[in-house]
Amino acid sequence: MGNPFVFIILAIIAIAAALGLLLSRNAVHSALYLVLNFVTIAIFYLILNAPFLAMVQVTVYAGAIVVLFLFVIMLLGAEQLRGIGDDVPTGEQFHRILSIVLAVALIGIFVYLIFSEGGAAAGDIPMIDTSPNQLGLTLFEDYALPFEVTGVLLLAAIIGVVVLGRRKGKEEGNNA
Amino acid sequence: MPSTVTIEWYLALCVILFTLGAMGVLLRRNAIIIFMSVELMLNSANLLFVAFSRYLSDLNGQVLVFFVITVAAAEVAVGLALIVVIFRTKRSINIDEINLLKG
Numbered sequence: 267m268g269n270p271f272v273f274i275i276l277a278i279i280a281i282a283a284a285l286g287l288l289l290s291r292n293a294v295h296s297a298l299y300l301v302l303n304f305v306t307i308a309i310f311y312l313i314l315n316a317p318f319l320a321m322v323q324v325t326v327y328a329g330a331i332v333v334l335f336l337f338v339i340m341l342l343g344a345e346q347l348r349g350i351g352d353d354v355p356t357g358e359q360f361h362r363i364l365s366i367v368l369a370v371a372l373i374g375i376f377v378y379l380i381f382s383e384g385g386a387a388a389g390d391i392p393m394i395d396t397s398p399n400q401l402g403l404t405l406f407e408d409y410a411l412p413f414e415v416t417g418v419l420l421l422a423a424i425i426g427v428v429v430l431g432r433r434k435g436k437e438e439g440n441n442a
Numbered sequence: 443m444p445s446t447v448t449i450e451w452y453l454a455l456c457v458i459l460f461t462l463g464a465m466g467v468l469l470r471r472n473a474i475i476i477f478m479s480v481e482l483m484l485n486s487a488n489l490l491f492v493a494f495s496r497y498l499s500d501l502n503g504q505v506l507v508f509f510v511i512t513v514a515a516a517e518v519a520v521g522l523a524l525i526v527v528i529f530r531t532k533r534s535i536n537i538d539e540i541n542l543l544k545g
Contacts, residue, residue, distance in 0.1 A: 268447045277455045284462040284482055293474055300478050303459075307489050310452075314496040316504050323488075326511055331481065331518050338522045339474055342529050365468045369461050376457040380450045394499045404501050405508065416512050423516035430523040 268313045276313075280306040293339045297332055304328040318398045452493035459486035473525050473535040477518065484514045 283306065286299035304327045311320035394400075405413060459482060466479025488507045495503025529535050 270445070270447050270451075273447045273451060277451075280455065281458055281462070284459055287475070287478055287482065288462060288466045288469070293472060296475055296478055300481065303482065304485065307485055310489055311492055314492045316492045316495070316507075319492060319504055319507055322508070322511060326515060327481070327485070331515060334518060334522055335474065335478065338526060342526065342535065362469060365465060369465050372464075373458055373461050377454050380453045380457070391497055392499050394501060396501060396504060400501065401504060401508075404505050408502070409505055409509075412509060416509060419516055420512065423519050426520050427523045430520070430527050 272313070276306050276309055280310075294336065297335045297339065300335070301328050301332050304332070315393055315396055318396065318401055449493060449497045452490060456486040456490040456493075459483075459489070471536050471538055473528075473537050473540075474522075476537065477521050477525075481514060481518070484510060 280303055283299045283303035287296045287303065290296045290299060304323060308320040308323040308328070311317070311323060463479045463481075463483035463486065466482065467476050470476055470479065488510055491503040491507045491510070495501065525535055528540060532539060534540075
């Protein structure tokens with residue numbers, strides 16, 4: 267599905283944004299690279315016949331979550347932190363090299379396995395109805411219980427964040 | 443160049459993105475960057491869900507992505523609150539300096 271040319275351009279942007287996130291020394295830049303990666307994935311969702319998820323991706327991820335990240339980075343003043351190169355003690359440099367070797371091996375093994383299995387049938391795959399209407403019906407008919415559990419999870423997260431964010435004692439509250 | 447994009451292309455892209463996220467978790471020492479890398483890994487899994495949903499003509503994959511997004515949002519909210527609390531006591535979010543539980 268989709269044009270190979272478009273796929274390759276988007277994939278290059280997504281991987282470059284992920285690399286930028288990893289290698290950037292400034293945490294704010296990392297967050298902005300994360301936005302770029304999220305937007306690229308939203309475009310992939312559009313290509314893959316998931317328009318509603320693309321909009322959710324942009325509003326929830328690129329909107330809410332990254333704003334939360336940026337807010338905390340600026341609240342803590344943690345923009346400038348040491349990058350990959352100079353924050354590892356010299357005795358542990360080999361950890362870094364080892365992890366890079368392992369990552370390359372992992373990608374190599376997966377890509378080899380994926381493409382050695384022979385291509386899947388690339389015929390015309392029927393488009394299904396993925397309108398918000400249909401998604402909502404599936405969500406509330408087949409996934410009613412997980413939906414409720416998710417509500418409880420969000421409530422637990424809200425309570426946890428309020429408890430964590432509260433000032434502990436009065437004396438601490440005075441000098442805040 | 444092949445005329446159409448098959449599921450293998452998406453598998454390869456998602457593996458690369460997931461591995462980059464795992465590298466971020468392993469290599470970086472800034473707790474906030476580690477959280478961003480976790481988001482990257484969750485997103486690669488989401489993309490694969492949607493890709494399989496498209497190729498199998500099955501809507502369930504897209505519904506699962508909703509749940510993953512919800513869990514990710516809750517996780518980020520709690521995680522960042524933890525980071526703020528840790529920063530208040532330790533004045534640092536370098537994970538090498540967060541070793542109070544070490545015996």
